[in-house]
Amino acid sequence: MRRYFGRKLLIYGLTFFVAVTINWSIPRFMPGDPVQSMLSRANISQPEAVEAMRVHYTNLFGLDLPLWKQYLNFWGALLKGDLGISIWLFPTPVTDVIVRAVPYTLALLIPAILLSWVAGNRFGAFAARRTWLDNTVLPVGYVLTATPYMWLAILLAWALGIVAGIFPVAGAYSFAMEPSWSPAFLASLAQHWFLPFASLFLVAFGGWAIGMRNMIIYELEADYVHYLEALGASRRLVRRYAFRNAILPQITGLALQLGVLVAGALVTEIVFSYPGLGHLILQAIQNQDFFLLQGTFLFVVIGVLIANFVIDIVYVLVDPRTRTGMGGAA
Amino acid sequence: MALRVTDLKVHYRTRRGEVKALDGVTFSVADGEIMGLAGESGSGKSTLGKSLIRLDSRMRHVGGTVELDGTVVPVTDKRRMNAFRFHKISIIPQYSMSALNPTRKIGRMVGELLASRGVRLETAELERRLELVGLSAEVLGRYPIELSGGMKQRVVMVVSTLLNPSLLIADEVTSALDVSTQKAVARTLLGLRDGGLVGSMIVVTHDISLVYQIADTIMVMYGGRLAEKAPADAVATSPRHPYTRALISSLPEAGVRHADKRLQGIPGSPPALLDPPPGCRFRDRCPLAFERCAEQPPFAEVAPDHFVACWKAM
Numbered sequence: 001m002r003r004y005f006g007r008k009l010l011i012y013g014l015t016f017f018v019a020v021t022i023n024w025s026i027p028r029f030m031p032g033d034p035v036q037s038m039l040s041r042a043n044i045s046q047p048e049a050v051e052a053m054r055v056h057y058t059n060l061f062g063l064d065l066p067l068w069k070q071y072l073n074f075w076g077a078l079l080k081g082d083l084g085i086s087i088w089l090f091p092t093p094v095t096d097v098i099v100r101a102v103p104y105t106l107a108l109l110i111p112a113i114l115l116s117w118v119a120g121n122r123f124g125a126f127a128a129r130r131t132w133l134d135n136t137v138l139p140v141g142y143v144l145t146a147t148p149y150m151w152l153a154i155l156l157a158w159a160l161g162i163v164a165g166i167f168p169v170a171g172a173y174s175f176a177m178e179p180s181w182s183p184a185f186l187a188s189l190a191q192h193w194f195l196p197f198a199s200l201f202l203v204a205f206g207g208w209a210i211g212m213r214n215m216i217i218y219e220l221e222a223d224y225v226h227y228l229e230a231l232g233a234s235r236r237l238v239r240r241y242a243f244r245n246a247i248l249p250q251i252t253g254l255a256l257q258l259g260v261l262v263a264g265a266l267v268t269e270i271v272f273s274y275p276g277l278g279h280l281i282l283q284a285i286q287n288q289d290f291f292l293l294q295g296t297f298l299f300v301v302i303g304v305l306i307a308n309f310v311i312d313i314v315y316v317l318v319d320p321r322t323r324t325g326m327g328g329a330a
Numbered sequence: 331m332a333l334r335v336t337d338l339k340v341h342y343r344t345r346r347g348e349v350k351a352l353d354g355v356t357f358s359v360a361d362g363e364i365m366g367l368a369g370e371s372g373s374g375k376s377t378l379g380k381s382l383i384r385l386d387s388r389m390r391h392v393g394g395t396v397e398l399d400g401t402v403v404p405v406t407d408k409r410r411m412n413a414f415r416f417h418k419i420s421i422i423p424q425y426s427m428s429a430l431n432p433t434r435k436i437g438r439m440v441g442e443l444l445a446s447r448g449v450r451l452e453t454a455e456l457e458r459r460l461e462l463v464g465l466s467a468e469v470l471g472r473y474p475i476e477l478s479g480g481m482k483q484r485v486v487m488v489v490s491t492l493l494n495p496s497l498l499i500a501d502e503v504t505s506a507l508d509v510s511t512q513k514a515v516a517r518t519l520l521g522l523r524d525g526g527l528v529g530s531m532i533v534v535t536h537d538i539s540l541v542y543q544i545a546d547t548i549m550v551m552y553g554g555r556l557a558e559k560a561p562a563d564a565v566a567t568s569p570r571h572p573y574t575r576a577l578i579s580s581l582p583e584a585g586v587r588h589a590d591k592r593l594q595g596i597p598g599s600p601p602a603l604l605d606p607p608p609g610c611r612f613r614d615r616c617p618l619a620f621e622r623c624a625e626q627p628p629f630a631e632v633a634p635d636h637f638v639a640c641w642k643a644m
Contacts, residue, residue, distance in 0.1 A: 222428070223423070223425040223428040223429050224428065224429055224430055224431045224432070226384075226386075226423070226425075226429075227423055227425075227429035227430075227486075228431075228443065229384060230383050230384045230415065230421050230423065231415055231416040231420065231421075231443060231447075231489075231490070232411075232412040232413075232414075232415030232416045232417075232447060233443050233446045233447065234446040234447075236446070237442055237443065237446040241431050241433075241434070244433060245431070245432070245433055248433075318433070319433060320432075320433060320435075320473040320475070321432060321433075321473070321475055
């Protein structure tokens, strides 16, 4: 068991190293010069002043050093928890910018991922082998999974936000309010949260429901089910066993889907101008903000790795067959 | 008479029509009798075994009745049939290796299965029975993948017979085992009957030489119908149906060197049961066929307890 997790941790460590390196290099190979755009934003006409500022900023961000030195400095700072200073929101440290955005993304992603997974699996299992549900609701599921996130998000924003006027279509809370713990503010928060959440939930829900339906139908034809039925076991017991075994590939699916969902969250946040990490990524790219982009990607990478690790542990707990692969330590 | 089957017909629904896998079989099995049920693939022997406990979704009961210990078995009524399953009629399936839920420990699975049938699990009795087949109580705490094929087979044997059924159907139980394990399984079946844990038994097999060692009677099927039923010795020494004769003479004989004498098979192949020809179904492959074979021969008693469906045997 310890060897198994040791090996897993090593693999995750390597993945982390490679991912962070790629995160570091991508912004630097993007066309454009961040210092130049900062200078043009400052709108200064005196050439000497511009030159002085250029030297100052280049030095401040360490962009005058050779690339390998920048890379080493980056790791050094990273290990101290320093992600640099944002160019877009100069001079706020990147960590602060991210810490402000992370709660929004998590509040959007975690319920959307978990609820859609649980509800989709339950519903798919329920629909399997019930002809009328199979014929009416599952086609809707197919349409939902095939729908691109942003299209569904725009559709929801248009229908429920603009036409029906029930939900607001931008921001995390009313622009007229200051963040606080007052009931009015929390209500506004929930109201703004609903549409982005719904768009993420619906698309993922359809996929899980279809996957689960197919898995259950497959499991209900398995030999152990036929045996239980021949011995007159109750339908409830048979369905419970089938569900439990059909959920295993769905857990793997969840691990694979996480990355896709993060990307979905990015698009959704942009559509609804929701101030989470996805929104930050867009702003960072538009403003040539190397440090913010690196920092946000770092968070996404850490999130996906942690989630995968948790799923690895869950898998070991629920499937006895994976345990024998760890050298007979059951 | 423990089991009496009268004119049972079970067909398979396919897109091209009904496959007449079981086309009117009538026979009975006495209390405590072990009946070997032999035949080639596609002869309907497994269909017969399955129809006595659970018709699957493709199987359609066309006619005929089944009686067990004097009560009619409602083979077509899924709900009422449940009262018979496990308690009265049980099965050791062809797929014993994969018959156990892979994600449950065996002991827990048995407990849950019994609970769903409203029976309390008596662990001591279960352990005693495992011991009878040479397994320790420790297997209850294991997952199916942690057992060998032979061990799983024995676990399934114990589970299937836990409620002392009056009829046990053993469907090709030895097919996937090596020769020495086959012998152990055959002995275990015999032990179940002799120990009074099981009433009568139908042992479905294509291996007539193995079933001969444990069966009291042997019934041979061909093309969805019965060909011959007789005490095991009579089938082995004086078979009357040309198909049974061909089946037995195609077995290798001890002391014969097959370099000198080629082993005889049965020429031709079994009839398609989608649209079988009228009359005796063995006619096309039969060396003794004559005009009358165009008419279906009755399954008649030609000697005490010796039934044959052949015009030449009467």
